[in-house]
Amino acid sequence: ERARQEGKERKRDSLLARTTATCEARRKGEATMSAIFDGYEREYCELSTQLGRKTGMLKSLSGDMRSQKVRDINNDLSEAEALIRRMDLEARSLPPEKKSSLLSKLREYKADLNKLKSDVKKVSSSNPDLQNRAELGLVGDHWSASSAAQRERLLQTTDRINRAGDNIRQSKQTLLETEELGVSILQDLHRQRETITHARDTLHGVDDNITKSRKILSVMARRILQNKAIMFGIMLLLVGSIGLVIYFKFIKSSN
Numbered sequence: 001e002r003a004r005q006e007g008k009e010r011k012r013d014s015l016l017a018r019t020t021a022t023c024e025a026r027r028k029g030e031a032t033m034s035a036i037f038d039g040y041e042r043e044y045c046e047l048s049t050q051l052g053r054k055t056g057m058l059k060s061l062s063g064d065m066r067s068q069k070v071r072d073i074n075n076d077l078s079e080a081e082a083l084i085r086r087m088d089l090e091a092r093s094l095p096p097e098k099k100s101s102l103l104s105k106l107r108e109y110k111a112d113l114n115k116l117k118s119d120v121k122k123v124s125s126s127n128p129d130l131q132n133r134a135e136l137g138l139v140g141d142h143w144s145a146s147s148a149a150q151r152e153r154l155l156q157t158t159d160r161i162n163r164a165g166d167n168i169r170q171s172k173q174t175l176l177e178t179e180e181l182g183v184s185i186l187q188d189l190h191r192q193r194e195t196i197t198h199a200r201d202t203l204h205g206v207d208d209n210i211t212k213s214r215k216i217l218s219v220m221a222r223r224i225l226q227n228k229a230i231m232f233g234i235m236l237l238l239v240g241s242i243g244l245v246i247y248f249k250f251i252k253s254s255n
Contacts, residue, residue, distance in 0.1 A: 037090045037102060044083045044109060051076050051116050058123045064158075070124050071165055077120065078169060080113055089180065093187050124136040 054073050060070055084106070091102035 037087055037094075040083050040087045040090065041109075044080060044087070047076055047080050047083065048112060051080065051120075055116065055119050055123055058120075062159065065160070066124075067158075070120075071162075071169075073120050073124075075169060076171070077113075077117060078173055078176070080116075082173075082180070084113060084179070085180055089184060089187070093191075163214060 001193055051073060054069060054076070058066065058069050067186070087102075087106055087109070091106055092101065
């Protein structure tokens with residue numbers, strides 16, 4: 001029995017160390033250049049480490065402590081899934097040159113989370129109702145009808161508490177989904193704001209170009225008027241010169 005317990009502890013420590021090392025290696029593998037993604041990744045790694053530790057401890061628990069630990073693990077798994085979805089949203093909102101590496105890393109995190117779910121399912125696959133009944137003395141030949149009724153009422157109360165816990169988890173999941181929807185809407189609004197700002201800058205640039213064009217046309221019009229005035233002046237000078245030549249050559253010489 002002691003050797004079996006030591007073997008379980010070694011296996012639990014090995015699983016925990018492997019999960020922590022894998023998560024840390026992926027975190028340090030490359031710079032994501034996204035502070036929001038880094039924050040979600042840090043939270044997920046810490047939560048994954050806690051899940052590995054709690055899953056390893058689950059094998060040595062029984063009764064109410066085991067049920068409570070299973071509920072805690074399920075809550076942590078829901079939170080881990082929410083973090084994965086947030087990282088997915090953040091990665092898909094980044095430029096293509098950054099998005100591909102983050103999505104590749106995200107696929108590895110999803111595989112890790114699926115493995116954690118599988119481990120939790122294997123560990124908690126035993127029948128908790130049968131185990132609780134055995135601990136309360138509801139199996140076997142040595143129990144009385146009155147004590148059995150009391151124990152049945154206790155089990156019913158426990159079931160009601162478990163259902164209330166399930167409702168709380170569902171409400172928490174709904175809140176997380178609402179939060180993710182709000183984040184997605186904010187990201188869409190941010191992108192629309194950038195589009196409107198870019199269009200406004202483009203319109204300002206077009207307005208500046210139109211103003212410059214008007215100035216150039218005004219200068220050209222002034223130069224055309226100046227050229228016409230110069231041309232008319234030259235023509236008047238030519239006509240006057242011709243008139244003087246005619247006057248001195250013909251009229252004055254005849255006199």
